[in-house]
Amino acid sequence: MTRLVRWFWIPEWRIQPGRSSRQHLIAFPACNLVVEPGAVGFSGPTTGSSYRDLTGTGWAVGALLRPAAVPHFVADPAALRDRYQPVDLPVLHERVHRAMTGPGDRRTRHRRAVDAFAGWLTDTVPPSSHEALLANAMAEVIDSDPTIRTVEDAAVRLRLSTRSLQRLANRYVGLPPSAMIRRRRLQEAAERLRTDPGTTLAAVAADLGYSDHAHLANEFRSVLGLTLGSYRRRVILDEDGTA
Incomplete structure (x- = not known):
């Protein structure tokens, strides 16, 4: 399973x-x-x-x-x-x-x-092909390894060309590997804000390998449609039971 x-x-x-x-x-x-x-x-x-x-x-x-x-x-x-x-x-x-x-x-x-x-x-569901299991390995590596920050990082880890990685992601996930990596990093940022509301946004950005706080904030807003500040306020309201 x-x-x-x-x-x-x-x-x-x-x-x-x-x-x-x-x-x-x-x-x-x-x-x-x-x-x-x-x-x-x-x-x-x-x-x-x-x-x-x-x-x-x-x-x-x-x-x-x-x-x-x-x-x-x-x-x-x-x-x-x-x-x-x-x-x-x-x-x-x-x-x-x-x-x-x-x-x-x-x-x-x-x-x-x-x-x-x-x-x-x-x-x-029939037994998985070698390619399908390789796609599983791709997703596992991207989802679990915070040191993977580029498509090239993932390709090297899996011993594949970047073109092969692109094909796997398109067929088995429906997103390019760059989008998968970006999404994982943003989820990590959101998780940090949920579990450690006292942390600074600059600290989260540094820990996740962003060049600065503004880069993380811009990516969070462009991909998820939320500002970091509004997301943090929403989390606090949800935990207080007032929203």
């Missing part, structure tokens, strides 16, 4: 009538397969921040897909950048829906849903 899914995620919500809850997201540069009460959808890689307004009562069971799983569901993930497309997978929907709506507490239902989802993927 680790060759197909990085992790499963399961939100459930119950919002009072007449109210909504806006969830802001800075997603990984990857695709998701998502089961909801009424449908199954495939979410392509995102290029900026996004949000979803939750209302009423609902749930979702999602799988953050590793690159090797992507071609089984979509031929061109780049065509689905920042898009969500319904997919006809009735068996997957039936199994996960039954698990989420069956008896038991939340923990039990979530465990059943993940088992059902994972079992369906194992039964459905």
